[in-house]
Amino acid sequence: MAVPAAAPLPCPLLLAVCWAVAAGMAAGAKILPSPSNLNYSFIHICTLNWTWSPPENISSSCNLEYSSDIVINGVPEDRREWSKSRFRVTDALLNEEMRLRVRSECKNDNTSEPSPWVETSLLPQGILGTAAVDLGCVWHNLEYMACTWRRGENASSDTNYTLFYWFDGLENPKKCSNSSVDQGIFECIFNLTFPKVTSTYPTISILVTDDSEEVRPVCASKNPTTLVKPATPRQLTLTKTNDRIDVKWSESETFPKSCLLYEVKYCNGDLDIGQIIASEMNSVSIAGIDANSKYTFKVRAKPKRECYNSNLHSDWSEEKSIGEKKDSTIYFVLIITIPLIVAVSTVILLVYLKRLKILILPPIPDPREILKRMFGEQNEDSQSSAKDDPINTFDRLIIEEEIHSLILTETSESTNPEKENR
Template identity: 35%
Template sequence: MKCSWLPGRNASPDTNYTLYYWHSNLEKIHQCEKIYTDNQYFGCSFDLTKVKDSSFEKNSVQIMVKDNAGKIRPSFKIVPLTSRVKPDPPHIKKLFFHNGNLYVQWEDPQNFISRCLSYEVEVNNSQTETLVFNVKDEAKCQNPEFERNMENTSCFMVPGVLPDTLNAVRIRVKTNEFCYEDDKLWSNWSQEMTIGKKRNSTLYITMLLIVPVIVAGAIIVLLVYLKRLKIIIFPPIPDPGKIFKEMFGDQNDDTLHWKKYDIYEKQTKEETDSVVLIENLKKASQ
């Protein structure tokens, strides 16, 4: 049994506390020796192994917490053994597939009657969502594989599980309303156990990388091929105006420019020469 409490309001931080407990199967009051601190809480745990199963539902534990200096008013409480019970997590013993169904076998927590417990089985599959099943006595499986060792064990058949993928299974347990007042305190999850085949992640990643490259290359080749095919089927039509311009347009311009330059140059020389000759004749006559 684990008990926890807050320190006194006006208590100093170095105050030491002591927890005492007693129930009907003990001859005297016992002191809890395993006191610990958890953040702002103090706590202590002790064994209840001397409580008989036949009287467990009728028993209660009387608890008192006080400080060693006697400066704080002691706290006293009677706790029924059927309230706030948290079982230990189950232990999975066996997993196997049979006729397309997954069978799970586990050990029940100690010191509990099987009819007083309810289980929850969780199956995680890489290809599907997480599957959660609530297991009761009437839902437990009946299979010859478990008949040889059914003492203190339970079994459940999980439907709709794919055997060709990796499946991770874990279980937790809580007390039910048939034997206990509080039926909402779940145990910790059991250690996970796996079954099935794991997918080759390397091959999967390689395919994801290769396929886009192949598709892109095929698209590029197809575009180049279609462009060449279009040129072969529909060749470009030549422009007649451009052809005639290249043949005659540039040559006419050059010819006219040459002719103008030549005529101008000749005219200039002839006029200059005739002027010089006239002046020379006048001087000679004088």
């Protein structure tokens, strides 16, 4: 005879059973003891080694691991790590309050709960706002690193910052001695070279501090592959052949082969807007050029992603030009000059022709005007001399009669041709 199947439990009853089981497990769960003797020490500048001791009375069945977390100014950094090791190496943030907290956990064990957190703090030294700010570094041409920063807002004007650096391979931290200050910007340069065959580069630890205890130190860890800036390409040469221009420049002596990408920018004429051509070699050819145009070229370099994770370009090289551009200024000057020359020449010619006409056909003097001037002068002379010389009066009268007769004769001769013309 078949046994009837058990009836399913009602939904509220099922939830009650689940909560009871969970409560029983929680009541029976054991809280692990916390690690002890949590402490830190500086390995090198800007590098901390946090250490602790294991908890006591841990069951042999517990797969013990340690969970550690970094807290900056009371805010967790979400950089939690799980490890069986009893230490953790981190960067030091000397300008802010830094805490490390650790607890014990039995992985994959539901019968125990993690221990309470145990923590220790690294408190900043010095006055708030005196630390260097805007610290940045650039690795120039794989030869030297230049770091710049500004004075803290609460630092005095005579604050003398000093930069120290260290990376794996140096026995002790080194002091950067090539420092300068320009318009409130501090800069320090130190040599940084590695063999060309190097494929991995160590992290560079940078410490900027002051001898005074009132100035807060500041630390930074730099990945040098993200700071690479190539040198400006040099020896740019241009060669023109028919309708093609060949551009070439010198190769870098510090970068490994095939680790640089070049950008060639060329413009037609004096325009700033041009075309950019990418090249993996230190040369490029441009075909189809205009033989009557002037072209300007410049080049810059950029690290390849396969070699360095940097977005920094080199500076543009010095511009060089090839070809000749027709100068439209000459045409403009001719358009203005030619009409002006014609106008001036016409005026000069008119003035010259007027003078030439006067020389060839001089104006005929009016006899009446001449006689008037003559009689006017004679009358004045007769009046002045009549008083002194009454004897010459008769002679003047005779001369006047002769002149009157001459006028009548000329008048009659001039009227006859007019009648004939009519």
